[in-house]
Every structure is written in structure tokens, then in C-alpha cells.
Amino acid sequence: MNELLGLVFSPWTEKARWALDVRRIPYTFRHYQPLIGEPALRAKLRRLTGRVSVPVLTTDEGRVLDGSTDIARWADGRGAGPTLFPAEHEAEVARFIDLSERALSSGRARALSRMLADDEALAEMAPGPVRRAFGPLASRLGALGVRRTLRKYDGHTADGEAHRQTLVAALDELRATLARKTLVGAGPKTLLDSFTFADITMCQALVNVAPPAELKLGAASRRCFSDPDLGDRYADLIAWRDELYRAFRTS
Template sequence: MSRPIFVAAWFSPWSERARFALDHHRIDYHEESYVPLLGEPLLRLRTRVFRGQLSVPVLLHDGRVIRDSVEIARHADRVGTGSPLFPASAEAEIARYVELATGLMEAARVLSMPRMANDPAVRRESLPSFVPTPLRSALLPLAGLGAAYVARKYRLGSRDPNEARATMRRALERLQAELRGRSTLLSDFTFADIAAAVALTAVRPVEHPVIPLGPGMRAAFTDQEMAKEFGELLAWRDRLYAERRSTPGTASA
């Protein structure tokens, strides 16, 4: 079996939930940073997707192209070690939580992308880690183009920020009501927990070595009002990351 190649945007919650699953199953993969706009031509060539929308994360493994974060997690379930994230008895419930978490992330993107696009400090921090420090200021226009490209790609300008915020609140209220003080959403740790925990980046990013956000990026993803209102959810997420989130190549706690 060849070593998988994981193409991802380091700050994207979609990439993080696939990465979480890969690391949970202790899969040895090579991660490549995807740069919006600039990285798309090469990604299209490698995936043979020449028309339509293409986004990350993408996993390239043994001749397969796996293009969706949930499908990447399912693939990790099949080829990795450790407890399953998609037990057959919980498929319907997991799918429901994934849908809820995805809606939360999509709504949050409507609010966070303008903050990223309008703040030079955030644009500087959003550049991939391989960009040398002396070049970061010179490449700020590139980061701005990337943010504008993402906004066009997902038609964020046509979304109502107030409706997006209301969607976020409804999703958070459901999660808080259904968690009810438990350590996991279902009887065991599953991908439902990963999806929900990662989606809470929309309220306040977790502090963990796998997500090394700078202060500008952290502020862009933080909603102070909701962070205070849904503090119990964030505390649950922080505990789950501390107990379950392994770093690449190591086992979960």
C-alpha cells in the first residue's frame, strides 16, 4: 500500500475533520498545502476533474481520488487501525450530525471570509507555512486574491449575514440540547463528535498544536457573543480535543 497524499488547506475546518479521522486511525500520510486559486490547476490535473467545482480536502491513495472529507474519513475507517468512526448501527445518526455540522460551517464561512479579506494581519497569517517570513508582506495581494476567489467560488456575497448567523445559532442550540452534558453525542466516540467539534471553529477556534492559528486568524474565526452563550459546547470541544485529538502518526488517547 502506497503512502497517501493528503491535499488540504491548513486552516479549513473541512480539511481538519478529514485530518482528525486520518490521525485517529494512525494513518501515515503526506500532507500537501493547497493554496486557493494558485493550487487549483495542478489539483485538477492530478484528480482529472477538469470541469465543475473542485475543493479540498482530497486524498490520493493507491490510484484512488477521494474528494470529500466524509469519504476520506470513511476510507480511513477501512484501511486504518483504532476504533471505527462509522459503526453500522449509528450510520443514520452520524449522517444527521454531519449535515448539522456542515450547515454550521457553511453559515460561518459567510461571516468569517469578509473578516479575513479585510484584515492585512489575517491575510499574512493565512499564507502557507512554506512561504518565508521576508516574503509574506510582499505576497499579501496574493492572499487577498485567494480570499476573493473563495468568496466567488462559494457565492458568499449572495448570502445574507443575518440569516447565516441565525443558521449558526439554530445549529448550536440543537447541539447543546442533544449533548446534554455527555462526553460524546452517541454512545461511543464517532465521526459525529469529530464533525461537531471541528464545526465549533465557527464560534472560537480550539487551542491545539494541530491548528497553529495566529492571533489575527483566531480573531477572524471568533464570535465573542456566541462564544459566551455556548461556552459549555466549547468546553466540551476542548476536552474532546485534549483527550481524542492525536497528532499525525500517533495514537489517540
């Protein structure tokens, strides 16, 4: 059986899960524990130094794939369902992947910075057994993990306003693309001629504006991931995202 290692609250993991689900690829999901699980992850990836992260898929053939895009490409060659990477739109899909990554990186830096000022959210970042064992000290352990993530992705060195502008620019481009599209038949608009990985990846660009209900977040963490001002500004994009979830996200 294919096994996906990931974080239930991660938009990168959600990209991989959505691709596997929409292509009807069977798999088991295993939650990754940051810090504690890193030695085993390094061994799995055969990467003793450098940055490692999830999602990581171990296929039933013994292959190990890391990163949501590589996992989605693998899924696209198997199973059944919408073609996620149509050959005629390869360049456009790649452009939306890059746009989504920029939005997600900036959104993550902003959300984690907000989290550092929220003890309840920090405690939610600690595993359940740790919260029960350490009580109020769990928030300090959560803060260690959040600061480590910010260092890992260089989010601590960048200006918060610069991150906001990067996210806004990505969402403005998404809005402009959708405005040029004509709705054909029933169902939501898609970024290309049909539902593809471009739609999956750009849906996640909105995670740090208003997380979808499907993303497993505690109440305090959801508060930190949300930006009410941008949520009002991009209510139309949130509605588009939610419509895509209803139409194409069945698992």
C-alpha cells in the first residue's frame, strides 16, 4: 500500500492528498511529528544534511517521492480521474505552482509570526501527549518548533509587509486570471480548460487568508492562519476555492 507521510494542517500535504484522492490512488496516511520524526525522515530520503520536509510518499513499488508536485505528477500517471498535468498546459501549470509557492511561503511566515504571540495556538502545535504531560509549558515547546520553522525557511529575516505584498500580488493575479475565464456549463470556473493541478495548488494560496474547513486546525491555530482584512478583500476567491472543494474534493 502507498503511504503518505505529512502534516494534517499543512497546505503542502493537502496538495498531495487532493491529487492522490482525485486520481483515486489508494494510500494510507501517517502524521509526521516534527523534530521527533526528523531522523527517520532523513533516513527515508537518504538525506543526512540539508533541509527535509513533508509530504513524502512511499509507493507500493518502493519509490520515495518528496514534495507535493512530484507526488501529484506520480499520481497523474496512475489511477483515474481528471488529468492534472495536461501536456498542452505544462507551462501554465508550472506558472501557477510557482505563484502558489510564493503565496504560501509568505503566508506561512505571517501566520507563524502571529502564532508566536498566541500561547493557545503554540500549545496546539505540540503533540497531544506533550500537551497533557507539560500543561502550560506546552506553549514554550510549541514556540521552539515555530521559531525553528521560521529559521528553516528564512521567514524570520524578511519584512512582514513584504510578505503581505507578495501574498496580495499572487491573489490579485489569481483574480485577474479567473476574470478572463468564461464559465462553460455547470460547476466552478477552472484556471485552465478543465480541473488540473493548477486549481489544486492555487486553492492552497488562500490558506493563510481563510483556511478551508477541510484543513485540520485547532481553533487558535485557525485564528493565526486567518487574515480577516484580506478575507474581506478576497471573499470572491474564497468562494471560488470553496466551490472547487465541493465539486472536486471528495475525500
